[in-house]
Amino acid sequence: MATTAAVQQTKWWTGGKSPFNLEYGKLMMWYFLMSDAFTFGAFLISYGTIRFSQNFWPDPNVVFNAFPGAGHANLPLAFVSVMTFILIISSVTMVLAVHAGHNNDKQGVIKWLFWTIVGGAAFLGCQAWEWHHLITGKHAILVNGQLDIVGQTTRINPWGDLASQADIATAIQNTPRETLVRLAEMGGHGHEGAAHTNFAALSNADLIKAIDVEGLHIRENGPVAFGGYFYGITGFHGFHVFSGVIINIIMLIMTQKDVFARRGHYLMIEKTGLYWHFVDLVWVFVFLCFYLI
Amino acid sequence: MQHPAFEEVTIHHHTDDATFKKKVKNTTILLSILTVVELAIGLLIYNMHKGEAPNELLVLMFKGMVCILTLAKAYYIVSVFMHLGDEIRNMIMTIVVPLLLFIWFIAAFIWDGNSYKNLRNKYDAHYKESTMPTKH
Numbered sequence A: 001m002a003t004t005a006a007v008q009q010t011k012w013w014t015g016g017k018s019p020f021n022l023e024y025g026k027l028m029m030w031y032f033l034m035s036d037a038f039t040f041g042a043f044l045i046s047y048g049t050i051r052f053s054q055n056f057w058p059d060p061n062v063v064f065n066a067f068p069g070a071g072h073a074n075l076p077l078a079f080v081s082v083m084t085f086i087l088i089i090s091s092v093t094m095v096l097a098v099h100a101g102h103n104n105d106k107q108g109v110i111k112w113l114f115w116t117i118v119g120g121a122a123f124l125g126c127q128a129w130e131w132h133h134l135i136t137g138k139h140a141i142l143v144n145g146q147l148d149i150v151g152q153t154t155r156i157n158p159w160g161d162l163a164s165q166a167d168i169a170t171a172i173q174n175t176p177r178e179t180l181v182r183l184a185e186m187g188g189h190g191h192e193g194a195a196h197t198n199f200a201a202l203s204n205a206d207l208i209k210a211i212d213v214e215g216l217h218i219r220e221n222g223p224v225a226f227g228g229y230f231y232g233i234t235g236f237h238g239f240h241v242f243s244g245v246i247i248n249i250i251m252l253i254m255t256q257k258d259v260f261a262r263r264g265h266y267l268m269i270e271k272t273g274l275y276w277h278f279v280d281l282v283w284v285f286v287f288l289c290f291y292l293i
Numbered sequence B: 001m002q003h004p005a006f007e008e009v010t011i012h013h014h015t016d017d018a019t020f021k022k023k024v025k026n027t028t029i030l031l032s033i034l035t036v037v038e039l040a041i042g043l044l045i046y047n048m049h050k051g052e053a054p055n056e057l058l059v060l061m062f063k064g065m066v067c068i069l070t071l072a073k074a075y076y077i078v079s080v081f082m083h084l085g086d087e088i089r090n091m092i093m094t095i096v097v098p099l100l101l102f103i104w105f106i107a108a109f110i111w112d113g114n115s116y117k118n119l120r121n122k123y124d125a126h127y128k129e130s131t132m133p134t135k136h
Helices: A003-008 A024-052 A078-102 A106-136 A165-174 A177-186 A192-196 A204-210 A225-256 A259-263 A267-292 B017-050 B056-081 B089-099 B101-123 B125-131
Strands: A139-143 A146-150
Touching (some): A024 B089, A106 A259, A106 A267, A146 A165, A225 A259, A267 B017, B017 B056
């Protein structure tokens, strides 16, 4: 029998051959990724359930409007689009690394894996900056009948509904002196000279007068679940990116040491490639659920 | 010499470099365009929210559009970058069919959250009054 006929008429389910024409490890990577999709899916759906159970949910464009080096400029969606493009581009370089592997092109694999690692590290850097900015942020809020200055943590959310001027006027009288000094120092927008005044020397009544209530955009505290879901899900995704970077570094070292050249194939690069693309895939949904809608 | 692992793979997908590069380039451009459109809709929603009285139905429609665009992006990442589109149909089905569970998963749990909100608003007037956003 001619070998061409055998290839044409292969009956995959009669045994002796891989039914899916796939390497075992690659098939198992697919099933792992499917189970991981359910893990992420469960997290995101749980977030959706809580969000739909609330009368109020913060507008993502109000929460995520900062850009490194841009100070207090209001730039909704700007930074997260940078992060998204970094991940898309690193996905493309990974495709090129896998393709170079198909051609047994060692130098090509090294080059494109290197750029994929750079992209992954850049994404992690962006995420670290974003978390740091959110956690250490100083937002004036009205909570428990007094004013306070908080960042976004898993315990409190500073992006509730805008507080009414009447409520603020009452709350400011109940606010501890220390907080009043800090509020006066924050000044608010267009209050650049504020930092030079010695507010600690003022009386409480003068402090209250010095506080730029309009400029501070004081809000009520928002849904507490926001922080837990945001840090939990982006953290879990960030952990995937981190482990992907580590795996890619290991693959880079193995390629360098000719492990795959001696094996005669670069199937390992395909498997890590699948994992890396999955990380990008999950980000597409995280981006949708937290930043866009 | 071929490695034993390669014997499992009896049909090889042969794509010449030119076709491959073109496909990757086109997919990259497509993903970028979809992302830019998503961002544009996101900014549109932001500006609608800033307005006096946003049309809730219109906002919901735009959000639905972003969801559809995201599904399109997911499709291209999986089928082109992850080469799932090139695999054997039965293999694709073992991945895709279990994922259909998500249809129920999403619908049921979103419905549940919404129902909880409605019941609470109906039976707990204080909760409704204290958590409903005021119109500015």
